[in-house]
Every structure is written in structure tokens, then in C-alpha cells.
Amino acid sequence: MDERYSRQQKFKPIGQHGQRLLEKATVAVIGCGALGSAIAEMLVRAGIGHLHLVDRDVVEISNLQRQQLFCERQARETMPKVVAAEQRLREIRSDVQLTITIDHADGTHIEHLARQCDLLMDATDNFETRIMINDAAYKYRRPWVYGACVGSTGVVFPFVPGSSACLRCLLPSLPAVNETCDMAGIIGSAVQMTAALQCTEALKWLTGNKDALIRKVHHFDLWSHTRIDSGLTRIKRLNCPTCGDSPTFESLSPIRKTQIEMLCGQNTVQVIPGNSRTIDFDEAERTGRLANISVRRTPYFVEMHIKEYRMILFSNGRLLIHGLNDVHQGRKLYHQLFG
Template identity: 55%
Template sequence: MESRYSRQTLFKPIGNQGQKRLEQSTVLIIGCGALGTSISETLVRAGVGKLILADRDYVEPSNLQRQQLFTEQDAIEGTPKVIAAKRQLKEIRSDVQIQTVLNHIDGPLLVELVRDVDIILDATDNFETRLLINDVSWKTRIPWIYGACVGSSSTVFPFVPVEMSCFRCLLPVLPAVNETCDTAGIISPAVQITAAHQSAEALKWLSGNELAMRNKMLTYDVWANTSIEAGITRMKNAQCETCGPNPTYPSLQSESGTSYAVLCGRETVQVIPEKERVLTLSEVEEVAKRLGNPYKRTPYFIEMKADGHRCIIFNNGRLLIHGLKDINKGRKMYHQLFG
């Protein structure tokens, strides 16, 4: 469709040459919720050649208020977010390449995903994953664009691995415990503003306009009508474990064995079994039958009740226990169910 991008190529900083660069680029988007769906639609419409969408979750009714690309039917069926997003994005542009990753992002997986990637877009909801993205970014010299929004406010900054401060340098300044959408709520305009700024920074980088990228962190409150830009150069930690002279990339240090975590802002315990132990959906279905409770099987997971909690077990063995925020109880439930 030769005229498809005509209005975009008329924009001189992009032009025909920048458009060709977009069409040859690959973007990794970590998170496929509010920010991830908005960013992915913008980049698909802009002509980016390939997207890699990574997310561990599925569509729920509370997502529909702000997470575009999803429908009521997706929420009813509990469709994995990456699957629902891919389906809608292919309707928008059939020639886009989309790779989906329905999994929890850890160090080894992220290192694998960034091969041949031009930029990483942060659409996550927690500091731990952002620190992981930050470590991979500095180790591979692939830039990433930080974006966060809650309530009516948003924050955006492009981290380009050079002499600038990295995300880990900022942690003494950023709050250790921050509000989440589940505790403070969120309005869709805050999402769209954040995603728009992230998408603009990505288009600058991908089209060869690196010098136009912002050099100050932007914080904007659409409800209070306030905005702040702050430089971060002076926050650089000379002994930083990620961007210092002797980097160790601590978030990339692999852990063995089964891991347990409470998902950010949610009463949900996540269990990731060790790699040597793979639970098949057929094995999980047998457990569900023995419990005698109703269960639902989809191509991607089994949903069942156990000890009064709604449990989702994905086909790679990852387990979500809803209505629980005690890791020890989650560990006990896991062993009671699967030994």
C-alpha cells in the first residue's frame, strides 16, 4: 500500500529514508497491558517491521477500561494478552511480523529475546523487571525506553547506554514502594500520554533521529495540569553495578530451583517451577479431576479452584494463585497440589 505512510513520510525528520529504517526494525515490548497495547498499535501503524510481545498474563474485565486491543470476549475467555493483541494488530496491518512470548521474563529469556532487536520498550509494572531490562540494555548496548503511569501521572525517559546514568543509579531517588494501578487506580489519558511519549522516542531512534531524543526525564500529571523535566546526569553512581567501570549486572545473575513471588499490586502468588520439572496441562487436568472442583482448559492454561483460590496453570508449568499474597502459603499449596 504505497500511500499508507504518505503522511508520515511528509514529516521531514522521517521522510522516505526513515520509513525504510522503520520497516527494517525489530522492537521488543515487555508487557502487553495498558502501555504495551497502546505502544504496539502505534508502532504497527507507523510501519515497524517486527514486534516481539512478551507478557505473562491473560485478559480480565478490569483491563478493558484502559487496555486497547482487548474485547469483552477476550476477558470472558481469559485469552492470553499477547495472543489477543497479536490478533488485533494483524487486523490493523497484515504484513507486520509479530512474535509472542507468553512467559515470565527472567534474565536468560530476556538475553535470548534481545538478539537482533533495535530497541526495548518498557511496559511493565515493577522495578524488578525494569532493573533486568536495564542490565540487559547496558550489557548489549541496546537502548530501552522507561515508561510508568499511575493515577493521572506519567513518567518517561529513554535510556541509551553511553555515559549517562542508568536506571539502577536512580534507585536511591525513586521510591522503594510506589503506588500501583491496583492501589491508586489509573485513568486512560495518563496511559495514552505515557505511551505516546514512549512511542515518539522509539520512532526517533528507529528512524535515525537519535539526537532528537529527550535528555531529561519527563513527569506529567494530566489531571493536575503539571509537568516537570529533570536531568539525571548528576545522579550517576561511579560504582554502579550496571553502568560503572566494573559492571556485574546483578539482575542477570541466574537463580536455580523453583521461584515464588507476589505479583506487584495484586493479591497473586506466582510460582515458576525449576527448568527440570515441567508440568503438562494433561497432568494438571488429572489433579483438577481428583480435586473434584470445576475447571476450564484452554490451549494455553488450565483454570481451577484449589483451597478456595482461583489457580491458573500455564502450559509451561507457571502457576498463578489468585487471592493470596503470602509466599509461604503459596509454596505450601504448590507442593500440596503437585508434590
């Protein structure tokens, strides 16, 4: 028995056989913020063989209250979250196989993950990305574990294609307004509880204990010490475009227009360029010099400062504008700099 995992293997539902299954498993964690960093650490410590980490953002000082893999130095350096996570995870376990992606998780990339991973872990902050995870998971018959938290509350459910309704059945139309940690705040214990429940469902699936998966959507509130469990059987729709009789998986379309949006829990606007427009690092540096603004280039991004805003451009053209909470102003700044 491997001494590192001896206590886990003594837990009868896992045992040595389950531990060997974990070592062979490949799991994607989509998002590496509060939930993602907690999930990644738990799974690495549990012995997962290969972990894919995907995140679009960099470490900020406001993350440190609840995003446990990161430290002040990484916030000062505005290090990409997946790079910071990789550093810490390799300190925890040197033999873990890690694949990191510094990017927005779009439909194409999520499909790629669904094809090669045994399980998808949701650690995102918006329903649009979750719908893409849902579509890719059902298209390639992969389970995924939904998780969300805000304030002192959390929600968890493992979606298994062929045995449950999907997220789109649960949310036939995306909510126009959704409470976020930017509006309601969040306590670290709600993050840890949500991540712990998600990882427990992951361990059940990956070790062959599928009958032990929860069958109802689990919602808890740590502050009021309440919980609600809701069934999904009656909400399954035969005409659902994801899990119905004739699925179309419409969110996975590769056609993409420029997207400009606010990021959850941050005073930040994100610009994702369309298929026809990508700005590279050389162009960004030239633009900065012509505009007579401060420019700093790293292996991961180009950082520019204009007025009170800090702009971070990644290699695929994705741009973060920190210090801004107006998408219209973000659009204006983007076009002023890059046309």
C-alpha cells in the same frame, strides 16, 4: 510513497528514508497490558517491521478500561494477552511480523531479546523486571525506553548505553514500597500519554533522529497539569554494576528459585517455579482429577477452580492464582496441589 504512511512520511524528521528504517526495525515490547497494548498498536500503525510481544497474563474484564487492544469476548475466554493482541494487530496491519511469548520475562529471555532487537520498550509493572531490562540493554548496547504510570501521572525516559546513566544509578536500591495502580488506581489518559511519549522516543531513535531524544527524566501529572524534568548526569556511578567501569549485570543470573509474588493492579498471586521444578499440563490435569476440582485445558493453559480461587497454569509451570491477595496463602495452595 506508500499511501498508508503518506502523512507520517510528510513529517520531515521522518520522511521516506525514516519510513524505510522503521520497516527494517525489530522492537521488543515487554509487557502487554495497559502500556504494552498501546505501544504495540502505535508501533504497528507506524510501520515497524518486526515486533516481539512478551506477557505472562490473560485478559480480565478489569483490563478493558485502559488496555485498548482487548474486548469482552477475550476476557470471557481468559485469552492470553499476547494472543489477543496478535489477533487485533494483524487486523490492523496484515504484513507485520509478530513474535509472541506467553511467559514471565526473566533475565534469560530479556537477554535473548536484547541480542536480536534494535530497541526494547518497557511496559512492565515492577522494578525487578525493569532492572533486568536495564542490565540486558547495557550488556548488549541496546537502547530501551522506560515508562511507568499510575493515577494521573506518568514517567518516561530513553536510556541509551554510553550516553546516559542507567536505571540502576537512578535507583541504587529498589523501593520497598511503590505506589501501584492497585492502590492508587489509574485513568486511561495517563496510559495513553505515557505510551505516546515512549513511542515518540522510539521513533526518534529508529529513524536516526537521536539528537532529538529527551535528555531528562520526564514526569507529568495530567490531573494537576504539571510536569517536572530531572537530569541524570550527576547521578552516574563509576562503580555501578550495570554501567560502571566493571559491570557485572547481576540481575541476569540464570539461577532461579521459586518465586511467589502479588501482581500489580490485580487480586492475583503468581508462582514462578525454580529451575528444579516444572509442572506440565498432564500433571495438572491428573492433580485436578485426584483433588476432584474443575479443570479446563486449552492450547495455552490449564484452568482449575478450587474454593473461590481460579488458577491458571501455563506450559512452563508458571501459575496464576486469581482472587487471592496473600502470597503466604498462595504458597500454601501451590504446595497443597503440587507438593
